[in-house]
């Protein structure tokens with residue numbers, strides 16, 4: 001039987017207690033062709049170097065925690081096969097995030113941006129439980145379903161060239177999430193969110209590079225959400241000019 005193929009993983013290491021700047025460390029290991037990239041990183045952590053730090057949880061492209069740059073691209077490492085890469089695989093922490101240690105990034109700023117778009121159902125008047133459920137047609141569900149498939153893996157944010165130049169930019173994930181609620185037929189908070197979207201560092205900062213949609217492992221298409229959000233924010237503003245206060249949806 002032939003020996004299993006070997007690959008060299010060049011991984012960014014950074015220990016804030018010791019290092020002033022990140023450095024790289026190479027690990028040559030035998031890989032099972034059926035492995036995902038995450039399996040290789042887990043093998044290195046478990047069998048070669050227990051000091052390596054990275055995040056993962058579900059190993060089935062659901063939790064969104066295993067995002068890393070693989071050969072310069074933001075990837076979900078439990079989804080990518082090692083076989084799709086060559087003999088040398090470079091793994092670095094996600095771009096556009098501060099690094100806590102090795103491949104672990106600080107998520108607080110990213111999560112704070114979610115809160116800014118009010119990602120919950122807003123009702124002018126709360127319904128009582130005895131009023132029963134608010135029903136939706138399949139067509140109404142279809143309006144937002146795609147945008148609700150986001151797993152918060154941060155790949156789109158990491159790929160976004162606007163975030164890297166303008167760190168205050170809300171970013172594709174937060175805008176797609178706000179848009180998801182704006183087009184939900186149960187929600188009545190679109191005007192509040194559209195006012196947020198018309199502010200600085202939001203939808204109009206997007207240059208439509210489309211990188212976010214290209215890296216999304218769930219085909220959410222955040223670039224489409226940003227574009228639709230731009231259009232809706234303008235329509236909402238124009239409607240406010242011609243309709244007296246109180247007549248707006």
Ligand code: FES
Nearest residue numbers: 058059064066078
């Ligand atoms: S480990 Fe959960 S998405 Fe990869």
